[in-house]
Amino acid sequence: MNKLALIIYREWITRVRRRAFIIGTLMVPVLLGLGVGLGAWLENAEMEENKVLVVDLSGMITFWDDTRQAYLPICPECFPEREQLEYRFADAALSDDEFLLSDFTSMVLLDDAILQHGQAKNLYEKSPSITAQNAIERDLAAAIERFKVKEELALDYEVYKRLKTKVSLVGEDIITKDGNATGRSIIGFVFSLFMFMQIMVYGMHVMRGVIEEKANRIVEVIISVVRPMELLAGKIIGIGLVGVTQVIALTVLGFLVFQVGGQALEVSGVLTSASNEAVELDFETWMASNDLLGFVLEVNWPLMVVCALAYFAAGFFMYAALFAAIGSAVEQESDAQYLMLPAMLPLFAAYITAVMAIQNPEGQVAVIGSFVPLTAPILMLIRLPLGVAWWELVLSLLGVLATAYGFVLVSARIFRTGILMHGKKITVRELFRWVRHD
């Protein structure tokens, strides 16, 4: 094995076999699953027991039922049964004392003024959750709408419901014929986020590795055997491969989770046709027919993965070279803070732009950023699922590669001097001097 390969292998193996790496990699899908589950659980858990008294002062949405001896909604389906939301109806409000003594959590007062300004007063002792408020608002709106349809248009509500039309835009790129831009931009954002984290985490690994070798004084022995450039390259490639290993592991894990989860859902029989619940579907057909998830199958995954790896390789080299130079110029990690800030600014700028670009991946800032080498690895990925011309991709990637090459050359000059410097606080001016002097 030649020396460069030896260094790469050492950097790689000592990291991938660490318990923290293995557990961390396995935990990503588990944590993602837990995150989704926790979100769903919180949404339900947030809604506490609500018992609402709807006081219909103008008799618009309720009637007196003799047999049940109670006020009931004219439109029962407007007030669907929910686990944590129960309605009672009345034609007169309770006094404050009566309300406080009762088991109602809210008392909503409705009169015909609602037809003008669309507001109803809600009295409570403890404010209901936003989820509960939204549900009550939706239910009351449906009931008032029914009243308006009948009273003002003299139309049958069922007829009205049939006439009522909802329009949603189904996007399609005129050239690529691809649709569902929002879903795709979310996929792009997930890739961008992952890229941001990988560059950041493994860039820091490079910096720490350099600081360790410098602080432990191992570096003097190593560079008496290999050139500083070889050591730097070996370190960056080795640690970069740790990142690639993690990506591959996560891809395989993700694929397995997708397959196993899909089969489990198929077996459980919950995957049914949207138009006919009696028709059971296989996982892929169900995904394709699902409005929310169908776009996942439309994304060009091989292109995404290949581009993600290419941008990771180039982007990582670029930033890792910077981080290595910083590591070589300091004695310990805490000294690196003031040098880290300028190096990390473009990364954070790219991340913030990516967050904003979810809504509009083809916006000017994201498009320009996808050609700026320091931000391109993150911002091109958010554009990629929506379709990017090949020349744009090539131009952007070449820019990143050229910058990475330049950074490695500059970094190597700082590195070879910095790693042997001890007991001296290095200034930015000194770094520039190291770079200028061959």
Added chain:
Amino acid sequence: MPTAPALDISGIEKRFGEQRALAGVGFQVPQSGIFGLLGPNGAGKTTLLRMLNGITAPDAGSISFFGEPLTRAHLPSIGYLPEERGLYKSMRVGEQALYFAQLRGLDKKEARERLRYWFDRLEVDGWWHKEVSEVSKGMAQKIQFILSVLHEPRLLILDEPLSGFDPINAQRIREVILELKAKGDTTILLSTHDMGSVEEMCDEVALLNRGQLVLNGKVPELREAARDGRYAVTFRDTVMAFTVALGASAELIEVNPNPEVPGEHLAMLRLPAESDIATWVRWISEQVELTSCTPWRPGMRDIFIRAVEHQKQPVA
């Protein structure tokens, strides 16, 4: 045909910004012996050792390695134990030793065999599977020493090899170094402040100070040349009687009870340059009971201090 020296260092110059680290240093290191590179802190020793290892390049001057201009191609023939040394803390000892051995150009199988020998020899064989963070400093020092000799280099550069060792392990390492010298295949360049080791092990030395060579030569010759007319004398009598007898015949530098022989005193004195020692001994023996009189040769410590203190003028 005369044998080329292991190292022929000539006119080496090196500046770091305004600081002149080496100013025209030149000397030769003969093959197959132990050569001491001495000098106070900041004399330029580490800079010179780094040049020999290809870590830094001289601004001017030349270095020959066994008759050839020193290049990176020679680095596999050099072993280096720097003064500031360390190991990867989170790697296992054996794995790390194999890594460095392979970086030095040994194949894995050969490296494993040689490591087995050296680990056994220096009694670190039980530590192969331990992480470096678990081993003691002395143990780590031994491993680092092994890594510098494992590939059987033609030139072995040892910078303070005994620092950090307890007396037993220091002696063990000293024996290994002397054994390597005795085999004759390895030239050892020893940089140290331990003058006892220099006297015990080195055949020749070069003394650097402020980036300049101030002394160079064989150890016995340097010690002989540094003689200044002093003699160590032992006698069985009172100090008063000895002082009276001495009169103005010699300068008494110091006198103390001889720690090795009870009832005896040990005096250090300097005779005038024109004196004949045999005549003087006969004369003084008639007055006090003289038991020995030997010419005093300064140790390397005295030579070191004298040479450094004499070179007071600043270097530009």
